Amino acid sequence: MIHTMKNRKSILLSLAVFSFSLITAQQKVMQTDFSKGTWEQVGKSLQRKWVSGSESTFALWKMDKGAHVPPHQHPNEQVTYITKGSVKVLMNNKEYVVKAGGVLIIPAGITHEFFCLEDGTEDLDFFTPVRKDWTDGTASYLQQQGNPLEVVAQFNDVRPGNVAVSREGRVFATIHPLASPKEQLVEIINGQPVPFPSAGLQKNGGKSADNKFDTPLGITVDKTNRLWMIDMGLELGKTRLWCIDLKKNKVTEKFELPADIAPKGSFVQDVAIDEKNGWAYLADIANPGIIALNLKTKKARRFSGHEALQSEDADMIIDGKVIDFGGKPSRVGINPITLSDDRETVFFGSMNGTSWYQVPAKLFRENADHTTISDAIKKFGEKPISDGAATDKYGNHYITNLGGHSISKLNSQGQLSEFVKDPKLKWPDNVAVSEDGYLYISVNQLDTTTAFSGEKDNGKPPYFIYRIKL
Structure with missing residues (x-):
């Protein structure tokens, strides 16, 4: 569902705190700067940076018009916040257009699909629990590209x-x-x-x-x-x-x-x-x-x-x-x-x-x-x-x-x-x-x-x- 401005501010505050430091179950603090380093190419016109703590995963996406994340689902609740541009999300036989400033919450276990509508779109995603399909490489958009090894x-x-x-x-x-x-x-x-x-x-x-x-x-x-x-x-x-x-x-x-x-x-x-x-x-x-x-x-x-x-x-x-x-x-x-x-x-x-x-x-x-x-x-x-x-x-x-x-x-x-x-x-x-x-x-x-x-x-x-x- 699309949240109100008040709820969006609350979510943004949580995301900002989370992006500053991640605390594991052993109380180990991890800090990084997403403005530095290189992007991971995930698909055509689709790049990401991400970190995980012990209970959650945080991702920053950069994409251009035509970028596509195919239908998939995961046992994680997902909070998506579009900071620039816009996307179209198909979920539960409904279409959701999320523009800059919009937040979409995707429940766990629900099949969904993303389409980027504008060049330069940026997307912040928060998942709980940890995206294990990312850490073990089984997510569909992490599969082999190019000739076989x-x-x-x-x-x-x-x-x-x-x-x-x-x-x-x-x-x-x-x-x-x-x-x-x-x-x-x-x-x-x-x-x-x-x-x-x-x-x-x-x-x-x-x-x-x-x-x-x-x-x-x-x-x-x-x-x-x-x-x-x-x-x-x-x-x-x-x-x-x-x-x-x-x-x-x-x-x-x-x-x-x-x-x-x-x-x-x-x-x-x-x-x-x-x-x-x-x-x-x-x-x-x-x-x-x-x-x-x-x-x-x-x-x-x-x-x-x-x-x-x-x-x-x-x-x-x-x-x-x-x-x-x-x-x-x-x-x-x-x-x-x-x-x-x-x-x-x-x-x-x-x-x-x-x-x-x-x-x-x-x-x-x-x-x-x-x-x-x-x-x-x-x-x-x-x-x-x-x-x-x-x-x-x-x-x-x-x-x-x-x-x-x-x-x-x-x-x-x-x-x-x-x-x-x-x-x-x-x-x-x-x-x-x-x-x-x-x-x-x-x-x-x-x-x-x-x-x-x-x-x-x-x-x-x-x-x-x-x-x-x-």
Whole structure:
């Protein structure tokens, strides 16, 4: 029913208080700012942001004319308040037109359908109890968009970290170091992880050593078919870059970054390789910066201090919850980093960031000063809050969308769209583009680990590597 102005004011006051802070049954306060961060694309011309407490869910919708939420019902009472524009709602064989300032209460269990009547319409919704069909991904408008996901590998005991694919289609993955796994680098053979390039290089629960992998994460395969892996050295205390010849399945080079460039405590977790000019570009999130390593001279430099490298003041919201990191709302800087196909442009963005940046790679090769590099950094386009990205030969960027359970596509003209959305993408950590036109995605529920939740790891195996046709 449509409420009177007096009742609307009462509802608005409740919504304002609710949007400021949500108190769980454990009296944990959650606060976020909906004016920051990216929107989740739910359907054509339909976007949302949402949070949940222990007893209720609050959502902000943005939509344009023609946006449609198909007939559905849920065991939640829904209070809808239109702040801009107008919608038409079909319910109980009746039509309700709700304009700006109007409130509609939809009883639990009643089938209803929404049509947007104006561009720029905004809708605030309050649900009680919690929308569990949103948190578990079973709501009809959360179902898969795009081509189907194919399972490449299933992990029952460990989480995959990053994924890389060779020219011949061989698939490799690091094992995420947050769980202190026995193996650090594997090849996927017949759907199963096999230690690569040998069992002897894996730490296997032992002590850190120079001749073994320590805590690697970022991997990539260059155009000469070499596998590169950045080893953060969180236990060993030094950062190393490993190069493995995929023809010989043998480590051919190991670069150790000097302590003044990557001191103990660094978290260098992503890498992009320029095999044409002989350079590596690495992203450090601990002291947000780009490390440029000359693979011929083995000399490295660090570029830090620029605003584009830092986290934005934007919350990471997954399944209605603000995600913490280290006991407070996540604010993670530069990650990921990629290169253009011609190796002339470095692309990067922060995890807790909504902008994707570009800078000429030759400035690092020519040892340009800090000011020159800073002045050359330009925003390329928008991005979601993300953990991984890959840039293809056509200039498209595929960026993981943590809150949207999806992969976003930022095309060569800087236009952002949703490439695939699927509730199975529970923390899509990293992506890789293969020569035969597939996008590989590692999925590991990282937000359920102790580092992010502050609680006992409550991940629910299995974890996956998927692929999808581009």
